[in-house]
Amino acid sequence: GTRSGLQHVARRYARTDARVAQRFGAGSAIVDDESAGPAFRDLETTAPPGPTCGGEVLPEVTFGWAADQACALVGDLGGPDVRREITDWVAGDVGKAFTQASVWEHAAVSVAAVRRNLVHGAVAVATTWEGLAAEAARGHAADWADALGEQSDRLTRVAAHLRDVIELAVDVAQLVVDVVKEIVSIVLAGLTLASVPIFGPVQLVDKVRDAVRLANDARKVLTVFWNFLLVVKDSFVLAADCFTAEALPPAPG
Numbered sequence: 001g002t003r004s005g006l007q008h009v010a011r012r013y014a015r016t017d018a019r020v021a022q023r024f025g026a027g028s029a030i031v032d033d034e035s036a037g038p039a040f041r042d043l044e045t046t047a048p049p050g051p052t053c054g055g056e057v058l059p060e061v062t063f064g065w066a067a068d069q070a071c072a073l074v075g076d077l078g079g080p081d082v083r084r085e086i087t088d089w090v091a092g093d094v095g096k097a098f099t100q101a102s103v104w105e106h107a108a109v110s111v112a113a114v115r116r117n118l119v120h121g122a123v124a125v126a127t128t129w130e131g132l133a134a135e136a137a138r139g140h141a142a143d144w145a146d147a148l149g150e151q152s153d154r155l156t157r158v159a160a161h162l163r164d165v166i167e168l169a170v171d172v173a174q175l176v177v178d179v180v181k182e183i184v185s186i187v188l189a190g191l192t193l194a195s196v197p198i199f200g201p202v203q204l205v206d207k208v209r210d211a212v213r214l215a216n217d218a219r220k221v222l223t224v225f226w227n228f229l230l231v232v233k234d235s236f237v238l239a240a241d242c243f244t245a246e247a248l249p250p251a252p253g
Contacts, residue, residue: 043116048107053096097166098162108155111152112149118145119145147242151243179215187207
């Protein structure tokens with residue numbers, strides 16, 4: 001008897017639920033069938049497009065016999081080995097870095113779309129009920145909207161930093177190449193005068209010293225660029241922090 005009674009009650013609940021859902025869907029903003037009227041659905045797609053790759057490339061560096069002789073002279077007089085400096089700094093895949101920036105940008109756009117869809121849905125749902133549960137739901141949706149907005153902003157900033165790094169990397173690499181060319185030309189000019197008795201060797205030493213000073217100035221520029229890279233690294237850490245469980249809205253009690 002108890003079993004039959006429970007089955008009867010379950011059927012009554014199912015029929016009542018179906019009737020209420022039908023009435024609710026006919027005049028509500030929350031329906032599955034878009035043809036029934038304004039539905040509670042996404043305003044825009046949140047699927048990010050595939051990453052794109054830019055056409056930036058680092059300048060190429062070639063050394064010849066004259067450049068090797070000039071660089072060796074700079075090293076003999078206490079200057080840096082310019083050839084090693086070149087191989088250390090003018091390296092990297094700029095195309096892949098650009099692709100990374102593209103991924104972060106697309107993620108920022110997608111997260112922003114998720115936020116707008118959430119806000120739109122929360123507004124639609126808010127008109128259908130009231131009470132403590134409704135207030136709690138609205139508050140929770142608002143917390144997530146704030147969290148998603150912060151995530152989108154962080155993603156956008158990281159992408160912008162990456163694009164700045166790419167542009168600066170190409171500029172700095174070109175600077176290094178130009179400095180090497182200038183050093184080589186300065187030292188070669190000194191070598192041309194080296195055959196002149198007394199005056200020639202003195203001029204050669206002066207030229208090499210000028211080249212050393214130029215190389216050290218270029219090192220300062222590289223140091224500034226390196227410090228900027230550290231700032232970008234910190235921005236990655238900050239961006240990651242806003243995705244941790246602690247930074248996200250807690251589950252409602």
